[in-house]
Amino acid sequence: MSELFSIQLQNRQQQGGDGVWLDLPTTTEQVQVALRQIGISSDNPQGLFISGYFAEEEKRFAISYNMVLASNVDELNFLASRLETLSTGERTELNAALQAPQSELFSIGRITDFPENVDYYVHLPDVHGPAQLGDYYLNRSGMVNMPEEWKGGIDTAQFGRYVAQQEQGAFTQYGYLVKSGDEWQKVHEGQPVPEEYRVLSFPAPEVLRDSANIPPPVQPETEPQKVIPIILNGKDSAERMKEITDRLETGIQELFDSDRYKAYLTTMAKFHNYSFNNTLLIAMQGG
Known part of the structure; x- marks a missing residue:
């Protein structure tokens, strides 16, 4: 398991602290180590909040920064585990969908369902403007049936704008995106995070952990009190x-x-x- 992105955890009671970065996907043990570093335990869970989000350029997703900060550790861990299954092309398609105007990927739960919906869009990663879209449809898509000599007289930029308007496609930094017509499959959105991806467990307070490691005092063994029999000396x-x-x-x-x-x-x-x-x-x- 390698990290897909990282989130920064902080303690509200430690004003001005740097917090600690947690790589996702992660484990319960790694979460508890991070929480101890910022003084969070089962005594003060309300002090925990997410204050940052980072990913290497080649792994970066165009997820809204504020959306990440408003989420929680378990949801983001599940999201990272799901997105880890995507191919390079599917990750680029996801980024295009995230950047599209009026994107339908408006929540962490919705994005988590993207791996089940990669066919919901048609994605052209090398098309970034109307002229490229017009050229694609005219010369590469196989959908325009006309003599080759006629194609030379068509303004590809104007043709591309017309196509994008008709099919309500969007140009993004990650290519052109249009809906395929398939229905969106709602699988995980709105459901609890599966148990195996729930990693947020608050460690015991330091005092309790220290006392738990102290063996109980050894009680000295006490001998039962001896019963002294009454000895009578009378003769009768x-x-x-x-x-x-x-x-x-x-x-x-x-x-x-x-x-x-x-x-x-x-x-x-x-x-x-x-x-x-x-x-x-x-x-x-x-x-």
């Missing part, structure tokens, strides 16, 4: 029961002395009009 049931009661009282006392119990009391003080059950529920929920 009565001694063991007393030992359990003493330990329970000690645990309760430790609870009363703890910060958790103090927080509970604070909660109760705030909600003294509540029932005990409601206060306990609030305390369990964190106050």
Whole structure:
């Protein structure tokens, strides 16, 4: 894939910036590289606009500059891909059609359909004026049947003007153009750009891309808390029961002395009009 023409992309928030040139046809990856260069991401897609159009002389199409600037990246990428299929002669015919007065190629979508409509026109690339057109019809087209000695007395320029007027042809920088009578085939005009030619995808913001590359912190492994069994030293049931009661009282006392119990009391003080059950529920929920 070689470039057919280039468009200049700019960021509205970078006043006075040079922008970046993007060759078309292109790929999503190349578009994202260009967008990053001008500070465009998914955070500020509205800042993107097309500010320029350029093509080498031998590849140049006579497309309206303002028409290109009013289009979008996907439409122009599809257009470049379609025009890439044209032969040299068909490209010259397209340029003649674009330059013709009251050209019917009035939109990017219409131009995109030109490869399906190369027979819509008759194009004479070496005819640029009435005299050449008159000579063509008189001596080369095979449509004028008269003795050769009579042809010498015909004013070819006047004859050419008459022919052009009758068939409503147009003289352009790229030759003479006239409609063939075939019906224009509307294929892509007015339709969404096919998926395979949609290349405009806004890159993630730099901060998000950087954070996405940072591995999550490694959490230290915590060992489960060991359960210490209660060892009773009493010799009989009565001694063991007393030992359990003493330990329970000690645990309760430790609870009363703890910060958790103090927080509970604070909660109760705030909600003294509540029932005990409601206060306990609030305390369990964190106050």
